[in-house]
Amino acid sequence: MFSLKEKNAIITGGGSGIGKAIALLFARQGAVVHIIELNSDNAQQAVDEIKQQGNEAFAYSADVSKQDQVLATIQQIGKVDILINNAGIAHVGNVENTSPADFDRVYDVNVKGAYNCLYAAIPLMKAQGGGAILNMASIASSVGIADRFAYSMSKGAIHAMSMSVARDYLKDKIRSNSISPARVHTPFVDGFIAKNYPGKEEEIFEKLSKSQPIGRMGQPDEVAALALYLCSDEAGFITGCDYPIDGGFIKLNN
Known part of the structure; x- marks a missing residue:
């Protein structure tokens, strides 16, 4: 079960944390992993670990907030069966102490970065007859988190984009879901x-x-396991859903 053999998986921010855990697990399950990272050293280290496992992976240095870089990178990869929009940054502050520069920086990476990858990957998925998209949202897209104004905005947008893409590309056999981790x-x-x-x-x-x-x-491997299921053929009947992985935070933190 959950084989990704012969599938090309793009993972943004795959050089550390949750993204790296996803990259390592997907490679073990047979995917050819393509890591898009701003930090090229982290990306290459993850690729080296994957190759040491006997699996196949490639690293690409690109800024997801720059559409020209994203388009060039994904067109170079060519075949996209799975897209994981994981790259993101955080910001601490409420609306009063979030400067325009802070707001724009979070928006550019978290929101525009995901948009740029969707914009580049979806035409390739349509042409090849389908694919699976997984976007990394957050519990902050569902509940209020203190001093996370810009971050919450960005993750709310991720959740909304995931649902919109799921609706728009049903007939193209492109599934789109999101995961909402807590800490x-x-x-x-x-x-x-x-x-x-x-x-x-x-x-x-x-x-x-x-x-x-x-x-x-939570542990990165726990999030990776959920990502694997949602991107596998076994989840072929699932689209347009958000999955909290939050240790009970949303429902039980009262």
Whole structure:
């Protein structure tokens, strides 16, 4: 089950965190993995790990917010069976202390970046008779998260785009879904804590972990497993859905 043999999978932001976990798992399941990353060193490291497993992968250095770079990269890849829009950035702040530059930066990467990849990949999927798209949303697209104004905006847009694409391309056999994680323990989380709470890393990590009803953060491999199912042929009857993977945050955090 869940074989991705002979499928080409594009994963943006696949050089670290959730994206890397997805890339490693998809490669183990037989996909040829194409990682699009701004950080070329991270991308190449992930590709090297995949090749050490005996699987096939390629790295591409591109800024997803730049449509010309995305178009050139995806056209170079040529065949797109699976698209994972995972690349994204965060921002801390409410509407009053989110500057226009902050807002635009989050929009350009998180929203326009996903749009650019969809814009480039969907015509190829249509021409080949279908495909699977998975966009990385967030619990912030469903519930209010304190001091995450711009980030929440961007993830709400991701959720809406996922549903719109699902509706528009039903007849083209293109499925589109999204995943909404709560806090997942990635290098980004460790870096965020170290930068903003120096000397209090263990305390803050524990606090953030306990904010999930299940009592811990998620793991990248857990998100990757859900991504695998949604992009596999076994999920062929699923489109236009968002899947929280949140340790009970949305429903139980009352």
